[in-house]
Amino acid sequence: MTKPDARGSSAIHRMPAGIKLLALAVAGSAVVLVGDWRVMLACLALALLLYPAAGLTFRDAARQLRPLLWMLVILFAAQAWFESFALAALVVLRIAALVALAALVTLTTPMAAMIAVVERVVSPFRRLGVDPEKVGLAFALALRFIPVIAAQAGEIREAQRARGLDRNLVALALPLIVRTLRTADAVADAVEARSFDADAAGERVARLKMKVDRSSE
Structure with missing residues (x-):
């Protein structure tokens, strides 16, 4: 689509x-x-x-x-x-x-423009320990994974339909929740493994913004 x-x-x-x-x-x-x-x-x-x-x-x-x-x-x-x-x-x-x-x-x-707005809005809270770049990264990840979760829901729906469970909301919801939680854990582990810090945040968030922006085209 x-x-x-x-x-x-x-x-x-x-x-x-x-x-x-x-x-x-x-x-x-x-x-x-x-x-x-x-x-x-x-x-x-x-x-x-x-x-x-x-x-x-x-x-x-x-x-x-x-x-x-x-x-x-x-x-x-x-x-x-x-x-x-x-x-x-x-x-x-x-x-x-x-x-x-x-x-x-x-x-x-454009997604990049919305992420930039979020970073500007939270920037005054930097003195309270809030990292605008990390907030922007979280927002970008959330936007990036919306279509991923939607695709997973489609895959589960097709599999359940093949089993005659296409109208069973529980059969759709439970596997989707499990997959979403696993995806969240995998992303968190990947970010931690790469030692995300404020010094490298600008470049990484910029790259992610470009990916998010391209995915919206």
């Missing part, structure tokens, strides 16, 4: 990464405060309308929400059963709106 170019020419593409992340934080906080599912439906519609404004399509938006479909269906059914339809609709629409907005930012912003 080809991803939209994060270096597009729309006004949203040209907006600085810091402004987009700040707007995402403000919008996310505002969405959490909404208590009416009808208002939340309007918020989701507005979030989706931003995709054409960024030169993307509603199909691009659907691709971001499709992996959450089963989770949203189960969450809606549980909330409707134990609480009410209104609360179920509110929760599901809120999650969909947040995911749509976050995905729009990632689709229109």
Whole structure:
């Protein structure tokens, strides 16, 4: 699946990464405060309308929400059963709106630019012992391994489908959790084995940024 170019020419593409992340934080906080599912439906519609404004399509938006479909269906059914339809609709629409907005930012912003913003934000805490380069590395690793975990989920789903367990969420979740934890341990061991330190952080993070940026193309 080809991803939209994060270096597009729309006004949203040209907006600085810091402004987009700040707007995402403000919008996310505002969405959490909404208590009416009808208002939340309007918020989701507005979030989706931003995709054409960024030169993307509603199909691009659907691709971001499709992996959450089963989770949203189960969450809606549980909330409707134990609480009410209104609360179920509110929760599901809120999650969909947040995911749509976050995905729009990632689709229109180079990963390297977002990592640079994270490093700048945490740099004032250097005097408290926080290493901005290490935080940037952690953020870059998280972004880099999202498609890896998604690919692993696809492999497990195909294997379970062959065994007739394609609708068994537990059969999918448990192997995926185990694989994710093993991957995290392997990455941690690799970083430790290479004696990661602040002096070498700049060069290593720069190389990782380039890899992350290329993977988003």
